[in-house]
Amino acid sequence: MPIIDDPLEASRAASDGAAATARLTRAASGTATVPAPPAGAGILHLGLGSFHRAHQAVYTAAALRADGGDWGIVGVASRSRRIVDSLHAQDHLYAVATISPEGTSLEIPGVHTDSYVAADDPARVVADLADPRIRIATLTVTENGYNYSPSSQRLDVADPIVAADIRGGAPRSTIGQLARGLQRRAQAGGEPMSILSCDNLLSNGSHTEKLVRAFLHELPDAEGADVLAYIDRAVTFPSSMVDRIVPSTTPEFADRVAALLGVRDDAPVPAEPFTMWAIEDRFAAGRPRWEAGGAVFTDEVGAYELLKVRLLNGTHSLIAYLGALKGAATIPAAIALPEIEQSAAAVLRHEYEPSVTAPAGVDITQYERELFARWSNSALGHRTDQVGSDGSVKLGQRIPGPVLQALDRGEFPHLIALTVAAYLACVAPPAGFDPGPHAAAMTDNARERLTAGAVRGGRDLAARAIVDLHLFGEDLAHRTAFVDRVGDLLDIIVQRGVDSAVADALSASRALATTTP
Known part of the structure; x- marks a missing residue:
């Protein structure tokens, strides 16, 4: 070799x-x-x-x-x-x-x-x-x-x-x-x-x-x-x-x-x-x-699946969509941006990790350290548009369970809401908003359905995706607070920029962490 x-x-x-x-x-x-x-x-x-x-x-x-x-x-x-x-x-x-x-x-x-x-x-x-x-x-x-x-x-x-x-x-x-x-x-x-x-x-x-x-x-x-x-x-x-x-x-x-x-x-x-x-x-x-x-x-394939689909894939999606909106062509370039690294760490540890149980013999802390090392592999150059493609199907596997569990605990998954808002900004950008070339290169079977007809704002587009099209399952369609939060974060991305949306979601997540027993 x-x-x-x-x-x-x-x-x-x-x-x-x-x-x-x-x-x-x-x-x-x-x-x-x-x-x-x-x-x-x-x-x-x-x-x-x-x-x-x-x-x-x-x-x-x-x-x-x-x-x-x-x-x-x-x-x-x-x-x-x-x-x-x-x-x-x-x-x-x-x-x-x-x-x-x-x-x-x-x-x-x-x-x-x-x-x-x-x-x-x-x-x-x-x-x-x-x-x-x-x-x-x-x-x-x-x-x-x-x-x-x-x-x-x-x-x-x-x-x-x-x-x-x-x-x-x-x-x-x-x-x-x-x-x-x-x-x-x-x-x-x-x-x-x-x-x-x-x-x-x-x-x-x-x-x-x-x-x-x-x-x-x-x-x-x-x-x-x-x-x-x-x-x-x-x-x-x-x-x-x-x-x-x-x-x-x-x-x-x-x-x-x-x-x-x-x-x-x-x-x-x-x-x-x-x-x-x-x-x-x-x-x-x-x-x-x-x-x-x-x-x-192993008899614990289900536990391995959740570990991967949520901690790796769910966080990977957030990195890809935020990175594309920030102009990062690759995952290593995206995770090198401090605000994206902080968002990835927060969604991973506070919103995805509580929804999984590590299989026997897996050290979840070590697993998470390995994830950040993998995402930072600059020699590999994994593209944000490749990771972000087909989000309408991928996110449907990754986010409903953690969102519903968090809401049922009385917590709010602000960074997962940001993931969905960034996804919509990439594949169904509202009129007048340019998400950049890496977002435009993403492919998604739901793009035409999401962009059909006019929308008055972020909440309209969030409702179309989550409530009307049921992209993320039927149960999530009934969680109005989550739908509204996605729409508000989408409006912030469009009107004030992705950095403001990241700051808003991180601030809300930190505030929740200090008040949760």
């Missing part, structure tokens, strides 16, 4: 990387050590993005080094051919670059045996899910990929893609693919298998199972009943918590990796040193020994 410690040398390497012409393959691996190919494929993975390739693939590589076996991965991209084409040209090899201020190290997982695009060949997804050689299907399709209503947590059967999948034909939704694949598998003999979600959804295993069952209940009795009985008998849906910061790949990063390898890699992935995977050990047909890579098998 080559390492660069000197920033000047790193800059020179990046420049040299542009000159690398030979492509990474098993025959031309440059300076990297390439593992032997897996004996076969036992895992089908839906969502062939950077996170999967820097997380589950790395754990699986460690398991194969330890035990060998046929736990290779067939990777399925949702729509884009870019990564699939690159992997096919590179014998399904790519580099994971672990980046810290101390240096950069490279690893070639080498665990993928094949890849394709689901949108191009949806029938193959069903066929692969029915293949008895596949014993585990894993998912990283993002929160948006589950075709459910965040407010009701139910399968969105009105979604045109889901509705078409229910009617028949090759399915195009993730839940439709899983359901139809299990249907075919049941018809072919009913070999056991497990569906393992690796997305940031609370209780992601049971959530996925509920959606798959809901899809099957929509089918005619003759079609759905046998599959449901098969699921009862032979299919498990373990929950898991995944954690690693994986920024987007840039051309400059690819040049640097090429210089380190001595060959060109068109699918490299940057990642931070920290990585965690907590998994519920309920597998119907075996599994790789992922603990060889550091995975934790």
Whole structure:
């Protein structure tokens, strides 16, 4: 694993990387050590993005080094051919670059045996899910990929893609693919298998199972009943918590990796040193020994999920939205601003931490120290617009529980209210307010619904998001004081600037802390 410690040398390497012409393959691996190919494929993975390739693939590589076996991965991209084409040209090899201020190290997982695009060949997804050689299907399709209503947590059967999948034909939704694949598998003999979600959804295993069952209940009795009985008998849906910061790949990063390898890699992935995977050990047909890579098998996956979704992800969102409004392109640049660091510390310790219980063996104080070190990793350069995208779905997982618990305790979550106000300022800025280029680069499926029609002020927009659209669940829609506070903070951002809103929320939070027993 080559390492660069000197920033000047790193800059020179990046420049040299542009000159690398030979492509990474098993025959031309440059300076990297390439593992032997897996004996076969036992895992089908839906969502062939950077996170999967820097997380589950790395754990699986460690398991194969330890035990060998046929736990290779067939990777399925949702729509884009870019990564699939690159992997096919590179014998399904790519580099994971672990980046810290101390240096950069490279690893070639080498665990993928094949890849394709689901949108191009949806029938193959069903066929692969029915293949008895596949014993585990894993998912990283993002929160948006589950075709459910965040407010009701139910399968969105009105979604045109889901509705078409229910009617028949090759399915195009993730839940439709899983359901139809299990249907075919049941018809072919009913070999056991497990569906393992690796997305940031609370209780992601049971959530996925509920959606798959809901899809099957929509089918005619003759079609759905046998599959449901098969699921009862032979299919498990373990929950898991995944954690690693994986920024987007840039051309400059690819040049640097090429210089380190001595060959060109068109699918490299940057990642931070920290990585965690907590998994519920309920597998119907075996599994790789992922603990060889550091995975934790535990009955406390729910506690790990809350720790991550609230303390890490919830605070991460606040940093991203405030940072974007302040003109910070990256999370490290944002957390370096004293007012954002103070806001992050306050929301983390006073508003999110009371809503979680640390799993056994986890020191929550040390965990929080690690979070600030991770956010400050300037060598990684995680972008604020990447973290802030899809907030309408992400925040729906992160904020309702802590808000409702705080209000029920007689406390008020001023910094979480600021998170929502900053989110709205970024993705649905009122007329005349410019949130800046980093906010404008954020993508969000709710943007059009939030910006449809005129609003008279912050409270109107807050009410549209929380009360009318139920972006953060139905229960929060009835908490008028929280809705009004979000709107007032949004007005302060628009009329007096983000610094004034931060000062207002921090002052109120500190005042509450001094009066709370």
